[in-house]
Amino acid sequence: MDFEDSPEEAAFRAEVRTWLDANARRRDGKRDRLVDELETAAGDELAASRAWQKTKAKAGYARITWPRGMGGIGGTPMQSIIFGQEEGKYDVATGAPFAIGLGMCIPTLTTYGSDEAKKRYVWPAVQGDEIWCQLFSEPAGGSDVANLRTKAEKGEDGAWTINGSKIWTTGAQFSDYGILLTRTDPHVPKHKGLTMFYLSMKAPGVDIRPIKQASGNSGFNEIFFTDVKLPDSQRLGEVGQGWQVALTTLMHERLAVGGGQGGGLDVPQLMALARELELEDGPAIRNAAVREKIADWYVRSAGLKYTTFRTMTALSQGKQPGPEASIAKIVVASKLQDLSAFAMDLEGEAGILQGPDAPMQGAFQGGWLGAPGLRIAGGTDEILRNIIAERVLGLPGDIRVDKDVPFNKIPTGR
């Protein structure tokens, strides 16, 4: 048992460092930014992200596990992790704007799209020229995404007309393309009447409206489709097979090994606060209740860190990671919410403030406002527990009262 690289891994790491030294500046003790996980870059930052993405794509480091010429080097997942570890030590722009496109949309396109489509879209996405978003969730279908209502109707000319709306779409406001899950047949049970398309977010009839979140930020959007016309060539997979296509997309989402969720707000920041504050009985860091909380959250963070090490070990040995990788978001999101609330309680009346007016530039208020979204986005705490229960522990699925019911006969409530 050790934390050392294998000789091959060490050689790759050295190669990556040499390349990074030549192409970027080291952080030199500059602290990580505390970011709202659900935010993505815009404006100048987006330009910087595109430039860095292009540099990486040329060198084959944009998508390491993909083939050469597609932004990769045909590398292993472990090499991808090593690159991420090393890249994190340099002062470079975030790759977040491209994560959904490259992690989910493009893999779906390469699985189901035509050769022409692959030729047209993959490279611009890899090098950051074109950004993609994922259009699945709807006002009537969040956790139950197959309950979606956006309609696609085929006309006499073979083209499709889209009407409806999507919601919680990350990054739609600066996206060029999206993959779109629609209902093409409401007369069959809900999973059977779906069809997947891709479309330009600039197409006539697409209206993108940012949603202002509880934090005041706008990382998500609502999208309205009014008589949007799509040629049949923009269909991905067969008509009525949209759910199978969507599962491919979501599978790619889960293959991504857990990263720095939680915006970098954790026990070290809580300890830094506790060292500065005086409580009724002396320095907060000496207070037994504070110490107990620090320990509780530390063992969860450390447990996750070493769980990631176990996953990386499996990857390093060429194995598929086990189900232990699936627990990260449940642990991180709740911890962020509880830890932030506790820190604000320590701050006392000053905890009421936010942003630069609050202690530590409002870091904990930011975490507290971001945490509810983190507990919901990309699978709620409840859905993730269902996934662990059913896929990891093998417990039975829920009884689905809408299973064999045609979609247009399913009760809709309010």
Add this chain to the structure above:
Amino acid sequence: MNFDFSDDQKMLKDQARKFLSEKCTTRTVRAVFESSAHHDAALWKQIAQMGWTGTAIPEEFGGLGLGYLELCVIAEEMGRALAPVPFSSTVYLFAEALLVAGGDAQKKTYLPQVASGEIIGTFARAEGPGAVLPKTIRTTLKNGKLSGRKIAVIDGPIADFAVVLAQTSEGAGERGLQLALVDLKGAGVTRTALDALDASRGHADLVFENAAAEPLGAIGEGWSDANRVLDRAAILIAFEQVGGADVCLAAAKDYAMNRYAFGRPIASFQAIKHKLADMYVNNELARSNAYYGAWALSTGARELPLAAASARVSATQAFDFAAKENIQTHGGIGFTWQMDCHFYYKRAKETGLVLGPQRAWKDKLVTALETSNA
């Protein structure tokens, strides 16, 4: 990155599981619970014959000299099986105290006997309810004579020897503390078996009146020696706890899949599924923290105190949660004597308190964090 046990270590683990699943079922545990015995002597003998007691003891002291990673995988299996034998007291505490603080002659005398299973050893620290602090140690060691009282000593009723934390100079606090090794069969030792929650292990009051004892380690080192022993034992017991917690999850799942209510298996209700998912999350975090502890223990890393406290806090929380929610999943039958659930509930509490409570370990953890950040 190689943060996993080796194939040989996994094979050893499989062998241990196979042996214990045959020789140590919950019927074995129940037999000890329901008798006046404090352990299963036949099982203990077989375990010693296989050499498990000498797993991490160097060959020069009669052990197998395998190492701590091997001992960790055995510990997990002992925890799964709730083995009613004085393994943790003899191997994780007594032998480790000798390795931490003993002189060469002492190691040569006692460790071969531990490895061969000839002697049972234990470790005695607490003298009453509440925190154990240098100032609460009133047992004295003077001119090779030990006097005082230790409470709730694990495997105290059957142990041959104990390592005891004692004060050499009244009022000296930590500066006067020293470990002492005492023959519990000798003159001046009175032991009284106590009624403990987990009756698959014995617990005793030990009273010393001028009992012959030999110093183990130096005067003034007793407190830090004891803490070093506790750190090592905490990691090994964390593996036992992780093993126990996994059995609780499997038992809860098995029951929930086969128990029908309202016309369906209760495992199909989200209230049960989410409970079991939470058990799984806690168990995985605890396992990962225990692995880090195993790494620190096997390499003697500087991070050992932090790794030990993390492994212990995490595993204690996981085992406690899994044991109590296993009973809850079983419903009424779960808290009957006839079911096995209560064995795990009690073992979870026993392992969670035997090296000192969570509160104390959480404080140690933060102290270690402060040191590592300094």
